[in-house]
Amino acid sequence: MEKEILEHGFSFNRRRFLSSMSLGLGSVALGSLLMPDLLKGGNRDEEGLTPGIPHFAPKAKRVIYMFQNGAPSQQELFDYKPKLREMFGQEIPPSVRGMQRLTGMTANQASFPLVGSFVDFKQYGDSQAWVSNLMPYTARIVNDLCFVKSMYTEAINHDPALTFLQTGSQQGNRPSMGSWLSYGLGNENKNLPNFTVLLSRGVGNGQGVYSKLWSNGFLDSVHQGVQFSKGEDPVLYLRDPDGMNRQERRDMLDNLAQLNDLSYQEFGDPEIAAKIKQYEMAYRMQTAVPEVMDLSRESDDIVKLYGPECLVPGTYAANCLLARKLSENGVRFVQLYHQGWDQHGNLPFEITKQAMDVDQASAALVTDLKQRGLLDETLVIWGGEFGRTSYTQGKLTADNYGRDHHPRCFTIWMAGGGIKPGMVYGETDELGYNIVKDPVHVHDFQATILHQLGLDHEKLVFRHLGRRYRLTDVSGKVIRDIIS
């Protein structure tokens, strides 16, 4: 009996084998139609992307983002609201404020009196854009600028709003915009980092900036923003130690490379090869960085253009000049932060100082890029993380007031990089509180930036912790109306 059972087991003939196998194969094949990843090994989901190459021919090759940290008041700079002056001291109508969430700083305020700009505005350029008298240099280049007056965001405090604008998420730990671009576009100049950060601060009430804003998040660490500081060592740990000359450094690197190469031969780990390359890049940066950072050979015209402060390291003007030099040398993303725009109180005094800090140099950067024939391939952005309220924070006097955070609308401007010049996009209501036309969400803004650089924001993805991540998270649409 046992023998029969055993033989029965063996009598699995060719026909039975084939028919049962075809059933199995068939169901696997069917399944694979519904779950495309079933038969694929590993993550091949970034199909739309070849890191380092744009999806389509880009308008812009590089970005310079002059971030006005602390949120400059649109009412005193670009969003002209004469009605606010008329209604000086009157309570903001509840219909306008609606169910607006307020910050802890004004939530307990008993009254919300409106206040108009202390400074006058004039119209400039072909677009007849309104620019306040605080920004005389910016006013002169209006024909090169595209003002977006209808930006809005989701966060009401600095840290989340900044993080949101830079990384597409309020929580942090995601890659910054510059890191995404570095990942998507690759290096133009292999001797400089792809994403650099420059900091400065004005006299106004300041808010901190911190390295999480230029973090590479889950992207490879080569995409991290490199902060250039103002001191003798703009890039830390780049200088040879005292007593070591360039030849010794060269010899040391050569020997090190040989050793690394040996272990690469043995283990085949690509990280080892990457390490060798990074050492070599640092070696080349030793000459490339001082060359870029050298301000001493800038002509007098350039000094006059940017203003005398441009030769004082660490100032906003100097950072603008450096930004141009870095960008000109192929750095994809130069991020400036200028602190001091958080005018909760004493606004007229502080914003005047802040505007003086940035006006001439910001305009100069646009002019300078233009006169080198670089503006059409460099996207320049100027703006903060949110706007400020139409009502005063704290005590309202005839000549002094403050403004609280306002996420519902704020103004930024862009120039170059295939953005329509001489244009004003979007509109707020006559109290400058709500958007009435063409709202632009932060994700829309980010999608537009990526689009100008030849990247489809829906395809620039990275798989991490089991899902695909994008700069624009799950939303965002390109604002085609401002693209030329």
Place this chain on the structure above:
Amino acid sequence: MHSKFRTFAGQLLIASQIFILFLLLFENKLVIPAWLQTIGRMHPLILHFPIVILLLAMLLEFFSFRPEYAKNPFYRNFLHNLLLAGSLLAAVTVIMGLFLSKEEGYEGEILTYHKWTGVGIFFFASFIYFIRNSSWYKAPVAKAGSLLTVAALVVTGHYGAALTHGMNFIWEPIESTKEAAAVSPDEAIVFTHIVQPILEQKCTSCHNPDKMKGQLSLTDAQSLLKGGKSGKLLVPGNPEISLLLQRIHLPNDEKKHMPPIGKPQLTPQETAILNLWIKDQAKIDKKLASYPENDSLRFLAAAYLRPAGQMEAYDFEPADEDEITALNSDYRTIVPVAKNSPALAVNIYNRATYTSRQLNDLESIRKQVISLNLNKLPVKDADLEIIGKFENLQRLNLNFTEISAGGLKALTGLKNLSSLAISGTKIKYGELSALLPAFKNLKTVSVWNTPLSEPEIAQLQKANGNLAIIGGFKDDGKNMLRLNPPQMKNSSPVFAGTMALQLKHPINGVEIRYTMDGSEPDSVKSPLVSDKMLLTKSENIKAKAFKNGWYGSETVQFDVYKSSLQPDSVQLLAPLNRVHQATGAKTFFDRKLGVIGANNPAWANNWAAVKDNDMILVSEFKKPALISSVGIHYMIEEDTGIFPPETVEVWGGKDAESMKLLSKFQTAMPAKGDKPSLKTMEGKFKPQTVSCLKIVAKPLNKIPEWHKNKGGKALLLVDEMFLN
């Protein structure tokens, strides 16, 4: 045919029916992997077989009940097999077709018709195959069935052909051709080339002379202007009340919304174009080029003519990828301008390593290079000869290179060159004005920082209307700027013996003048700063920067302090305020001064403070020191309750036990509203030799009546002390 095979094939037919049903059911969830796409793409190849076989089978089926054929076993057998083969091939074709339909670019009405008639053929043919042996299957049924199948084959084939060749493929050659050939934005007429195509795409399938829904046709200008059942469509100049846009703007689920739900909708850009066109009086003949350069309609229309993101078409082959990789080096990056684009962008960096070889090496990819950046490299005229062979070059950056007009001549053959940057070169007006007309396609040329003067640039611009000549900023002296103040570069303002004062200014050629008597420095009379100036005592220096073409800087003050004695050890006998620890007892002789500003994060770094107890500092000198004065550097910030010390006592002696009071001194208290400031108070006394020195600074015990914290204790902030 062997009956075994026939049974097997019959089962296969049933299996494929089930499979096709599955595909249709889950159509929306299907994702076709690449290898299946290949199979899908064989659809146009295979489809001809079932068509022919089924046509033949249906012909035979039509006559199969004729007696002479009905009795012929070969006829019957052959027909049965033929039908089976045809149905099976139809199944294969349908499956492939369904795969193919999931690829991009297949959608819309025609596809739907083609798909369902095709699926219909398959099910119908296999249905006939299975029922044709039933008893009720008689000649009329067979004839009707075969006719129907043939009709379906023709219809499916027609729609299939329409999918691949376009709807009007057959009649096109004999119809009048009014097709809009690709038109450049310069020649486009807004109505003909932009508005009409939008209507054709989205509206005319229902509103045409053949199918006038709502008695409206939108195929030409006349009928558009005429309107339909509900009246006129357009109110020129007034898009808001134009029926055309009203219907488009209605919510999607509204019955009157156009195009109806389920049909392709207008994109926001298209709606905007229609809106702007009507706003501008809905003119039929107006050219796009007649709108100003930055007009919204012009922008949108230009984008419509060449949709954003669409790849520029190049008529050259891509370069070999290995070749590109090999040519990339540390100082030369070569990358495709976009994915799948044959065009390359080349950047070369680093003055020191540049040679002509960097360009010569590019010979093998010269056709593909469309953008070349040689900014600030020592490029010579001879190098331009090489660049002259890059026939598809569009952008060339020669800023701050060593080229001249003679070299630029070699570039005039570049037909596609549209942007040329020669800022910072030595090119002259006469040379450039002679050269520019030879560049046919050039759109922008930047000539900033060349010997060209502003009138010359204006002249060039006038002579070359289509070309944007970018001059840039040149200081004409009309907008005088104020210089920034001089900076002190000494590592510390506190010194022991003497100090060479280092006053510097970042701008070249600036004169710094100073005074030390408290008067304002003057651009003529006050002495110039020199490196050799030696300070021997504490001073208050006022300085100002001057340069031709600039306003003088604001006056800036530098206080320098002499502190000739440095104690060997210091000790605090009473605790410091918790948040103002600085570096403890060492704070007072570290030669680092603090700054004003309560919001400055660096604020607390150099400030040591007390509030609830006295500041008691004991210093010891290993070698007895001759001392005659003690200075204390402190902060006043009345608003935040930071006041000067009430009194300072200086005690000294040979050791801690034998100290006696050497001096006790006070200073004036600030008045209400005084600006924050840094001050020094000094107590002088008869020179004494001491080994041990005790300084007691008492914070203000009662803040004056006028202050908001009246009666409270004041904070005392000290950053440095000076012993002489």
